[in-house]
Amino acid sequence: MHPAWLPDAAFAPLGSRRVLVAPGPDAGEVGGTVVDEVRRAVAAHGGSLTVHAPGDGVLDTAALHAYDLVLAVARSAAHPTGSVAGIPLPSTEVDVFLTLLTPSDAADVATTGLDEDTFVRMQTGGATVVVAGGATGLLYGLHDVVRSGQDAFVGDRPTTTSRPAAPVRMLDHWDNVDVHPVMGQVERGYAGGSIFYADGRVRDDLSRVAAYARLLGSLGVNAVAINNVNVHRTEARLLTDGLADVARIADLFRPHGVRTYLSVSFAAPMTLGGLGTSDPLDADVQAWWAAAADRVYATIPDFGGFVVKADSEGQPGPFAYGRDHADGANLLAQALRPHGGTVFWRAFVYNHEQDWRDRRTDRARAAYDHFAPLDGRFDDNVVLQVKYGPMDFQVREPISPVLAAMPRTRLAVELQVTQEYTGQQQHVCYLGPLWHEALGFPLADDATRTVAQVVSGVPGASAPARDLTAGGITAVSNVGDDEFWTGHPLAQANLYAYGRLAWDPTTDPVAVLDEWIGLTFPDADPRVRGTLHTLMDDSWLTYEAYTAPLGVGFMVDPLRRHYGPNVDGYEYSKWGTYHFADRDGVGVDRTVATGTGYAGQYPPPWRDLYEDLATCPDELLLFFHHVPYGHVLRSGQTVIQHVYDTRADAVDVVTAWVDAWAALDGLVPDRLHARVAERLAEQVRSATEWRDQVRTYFFRKSGVPDASDRPIY
Ligand code: GCU
Secondary structure, eight states: OOOTTOOGGGGHHHHTSEEEEEOOTTOHHHHHHHHHHHHHHHHHHTOEEEEOOGGGOOOOHHHHTTOSEEEEEOOOSSSOOOEETTEEOOOGGGHHHHTTSOHHHHHHHHHHOOOTTOEEEEEETTEEEEEESSHHHHHHHHHHHHHHGGGGTSSOOOOEEEOOSSSOEEEEOOEEEEEETTTEEETTOOSSSOSSEETTEEOSOOHHHHHHHHHHHHHTOOEEEOSOSSOOHHHHGGGTTTHHHHHHHHHHHGGGTOEEEEEOOTTHHHHTTOOSOOOTTOHHHHHHHHHHHHHHHHHOTTOOEEEEOOSSTTOOOGGGGTOOHHHHHHHHHHHHGGGTOEEEEEOOOOOTTOOTTOSSOOGGGHHHHHHGGGTTOSOTTEEEEEESSSSSSOSSOOOOTHHHHOTTSEEEEEEEOSOTTTTTTTSOOOOHHHHHHHHTOOOBTTTTBOHHHHHHTOOBTTBOGGGOOOOEEEEEOOOOSSTTSSSSGGGHHHHHHHHHHHHOTTSOHHHHHHHHHHHHSTTOOHHHHHHHHHHHTTHHHHHHHHSSOTTOOOOBOGGGTTOSBOTTTTTTSSSSOOOOOOSSEEOOOOOTTTSOSGGGGSOTTHHHHHHOTTTSOGGGHHHHOOEETTOBOTTSOBHHHHHHHHHHHHHHHHHHHHHHHHTTTTTSOHHHHHHHHHHHHHHHHHHHHHHHHHHHHHHHHHOOOOTTOOOOO
16 A cells, blocks of 8 residues: 555654653544554654653653653643633643743634644744644644654744634545446546445455545544445445444544544435435424434444435435425434534536527526525535536636625535546646635635635625634545555645645645655655656646636546547537537627626626626636637637647647656656556547547637647548
8 A cells, every 4th residue: 555645754754853742631542643653653763752641740841851842732621721811721731831832822822722623833942842722733733743854853943823724624435335337436436446345335454444544634634425425225324224334434534533424315214214205394204314313423423424415416305395405404404413413515406407409508507596595594514515616627617606605604615636527547637726726716705705715714794703604625535445545646646735725725736746745755866856846736737728628618528437538528418518619619608698697696806707708817718708719818819729729739748748757767666657657658648639639629610720730630
């Protein structure tokens, strides 16, 4: 099993030091993990570990100076000792650590509190000191030190307080227990089988899950849904007969601060309970869900809750009973409420039986049309989970307007780490920059409040604090039982970046990539770092440049599971994903004036900006407008020449990556080198196919010659 970003060598700087861990009286299993990590590191690298147990008395500052690294929990909920100047004081055993805070750090901690997940890191008296609010904060602080390598111990670093932006940082697994005849073991999975299931049941050997949990805990990911949102027959039973197995999985996530969730079927009262209905307003249905939740919590007391895909792509839901999504979500919320559980209800609801002849229906409008009118009706333990774009995880989409339209609803944004539409882990496509842009997009309150702030519950003009509770950040995972976890070894960077950006969406994604390179390839030749930056920094934009142009989306092959080009593959289908290319032009008119009206779902200034051809950003032009091929972009180029040039140029870029990577032979592990080389060859082949089909298609439609004179077929 590949160690990903936690190889032993990454622990060398910490492991060669004298380390004191004071996990506090409520350390629990997560505190135990911190101690274990340090124990393993010092055993391998010659340092020492001292565990300061609650009964060991008070440490004085002199004793502290016998250590290079001190990791301590500052406060104990179970043993509060009051507060001084608004600072919650720790249990006496470790109170010395808070006295180490400088007045300004202390003031910061006093204002914001030092909650479970938060840690303060400082250097004092020659030691690096991490003071955390709880065991999870201690784990996150430990990995903050690991990520800094030697820098954690040399020079003067400013004191920093770190806390996650959003309370829930979740990964969803689209894993099936049974191999699905069409979708396989992992729906949209590109990394082999499931780490959870094989042979129609939960695996006996879950050692990979334990290793995965450790990787997630190191990033601060704290929630995992372990089965596909499309809940088939066998998977539905995880909620009932399968609970003992779910508990085995939850036991492995718990020591890393990760709570376990299940995707459930809205029809479960009928399919599992034998009732005649799943109507959310039916008393028997309500009682069935309450009893189901009681059983779950009797087995898994810290169970997170449910993820639900309802009335979406054929999944059952409340519409069958004339009820709406608030009725549906609140039914499950009521069942979870006594136990502190949460419903993640997905907003991915649209008509997937559309007649392509019908030009008025617009799939992009659907989530807003269904959900915005329900704002304020969801219970407070419901989180509405909204895909970042209005369509479906395309390489380029505008941000979903739902995220600005529901100030009285807890919202989570959903990203896709698995590369369904971004190269299926055959192509290098580093998604950190896409997520950074999406999370940082100032969608709400006159372009002053970002998506990350909305889902983190940061108040704004449209959402006064009293109405708000944060939702979170979720994503579909990209791992499987593959030797490298992710099929393409470089796709590990996407999982890493997701965790780091979910913790702090403002982090520079290239810096995140650099951090990943340093951890994954410790002590590597500097050429490794340089080449990985060459391949990966802009690989999202490169992928965009050889696939569907200017935000139009799709053009993927339905018969090859969305892999590779097929410009008209979805054009005359029922799925609502069209580009409307004809001899004169291309793109979807989503304006209010002449189109589907989708642009009108945005708050100002975005509504006007997208509506007007003169202000609509080039990269989204064909998402919002149908334009003639001769339309001139801001770059000064026509649409058709842009399509021709960018596709051809992008293939040249990818082709150059092959030689760059070949030069690393012998500088990275052989098997990894070979795997990446094999995938790069496929990326060149596939990108070439994209280039030639898209260029040729638009030449045949438009008849406009390519001014660059490069081959068209
Ligand atoms: C996409 C994907 C499906 C998935 C769906 C979802 O449409 O192709 O496999 O089920 O998204 O997010 O529910």
